[in-house]
Amino acid sequence: MAWAEKLPSGKYRGVYRDAHGKRRSAGTFTHKPKAERAAAAREEQARKTMRRDPEAFKRSWKSWCDEWWPTRNVEASTLKIDAGRRDRHLMPMWRDEPIGAITRQDVKAWAARMASDGVGPTTVQRCVHLFSASMVAAVDAEIIDANPAARIKLPGSPKAQERFLTREEYATLLDHMPTDMDRLVLEVGVHTGLRPGEWAGLHWNRVDLDRGLIRVVETFDESGGRMKAYPKSKKVRDVPLTAELVERLRAERDSRGDLRDGCKVPHAVGECRSSLVLRTAGGSVLRNSNWSPKWRASVIHADIGHVRPYDMRHTYASWLLQAGVPLAEVGRLMGHVSPQTTAIYAHLAAPPNEAVRAALAGSGLAAPRKPHAAAKTGS
Secondary structure, three states: OOEEEEOOOOOEEEEEEOOOOOEEEEEEEOOHHHHHHHHHHHHHHHHHHHHHOHHHHHOEHHHHHHHHHHHOOOOHHHHHHHHHHHHHHHHHHHOOOEHHHOOHHHHHHHHHHHHHOOOOHHHHHHHHHHHHHHHHHHHHOOOOOOOOOOOOOOOOOOOOOOOOOOHHHHHHHHHOOOOHHHHHHHHHHHHHOOOHHHHHOOEHHHEEOOOOEEEEOOEEEOOOOEEEOOOOOOOOEEEEOOHHHHHHHHHHHHOOOOOOOOOOOOEOOOOOOOOEOOOOOOOOOOOHHHHHHHHHHHHHHHOOOOOOOOHHHHHHHHHHHHOOOOHHHHHHHHOOOOHHHHHHHHHHOOOOHHHHHHHHOOOOOOOOOOOOHHHHHOO
16 A cells, blocks of 8 residues: 655655565655655555566566567667677676666766666667666567666767868878778878768769769678668668769779679669779778778878777768868767767867957947047036
8 A cells, every 4th residue: 555754854755665675765745645645656666567467567578688689770780799698798797687676876876886787878878778768668568567667878089189180191191001992091090071881882983073972871780790771860861972083983984994893792773783982902801800901001100099980980070170160060060960979079160260350340330429529628
């Protein structure tokens, strides 16, 4: 039976027992009757859950996870990463826990314990989000009434400092690339802002040199070893090419005799229509294992500090914003779904000082008034 208990503050806490007989709080109230009514309502809700399917409510989280996991509609690469998080972090905590007995406090304590054990904040966030997804599915299946992991505040990850190449660093790095193809990778990466999987998956049939455009469609999924039929944003986009890059690509295309031979990588959807623009000397797709060592060696020889292949994309955004390209347009060119993603580059935009001055010029600000003649004489 639900009841109310008086707190030292003079307020009342509504208390009830859930379907497992566990003591629960229904909240704190200024009046005892309100606390009793809230507790009674929560208790009735718990009883309804038990009447609906008491065994489902009591089943272990592992049992539910085994049923839910095959139904997830995510990429194979994401599923593989999530499986590692599930086995390392979720199973040890929730394996035998009855799904209906998990509380928000349990989830908070788990997140805090992971952090104290040295698990990084990003991993903690992703583990909690994965667990939350399992509980959302349990709500949809009408096993539980609410997701205990919903909207739990977690410590944020430290913001990484984006690395941008200066023009001088770019020129130096270009000089230290070992082959013409490696130089072309750098040129394409810096002058198009493509993600590594996007430039590795760029096919010749997506390059329109007459219009000076590339269409970003296929993306190489390295962990899955296949070409996906869409970029990360799942939205095809066109990216303009500089005149210099058009000529570089034209020369590369004209030197090839295998443009229609295909990329020799399985496609998730459809058939391959042409070979890859960027590839190894043997014609294979560029992978972290076969290209990153060249990149690292070139960066070391160029003596420009730590730079990752992904920083070519950051450099693209940096140069566009410093040239006055609007932030929203930069986000579109880079394939960002959310403006908040592009906002990390906002501080690079040139301050619109002259535009502000021009907009406010002649706005009718009054000039300082001269003292009245009478005031000068003191009369």
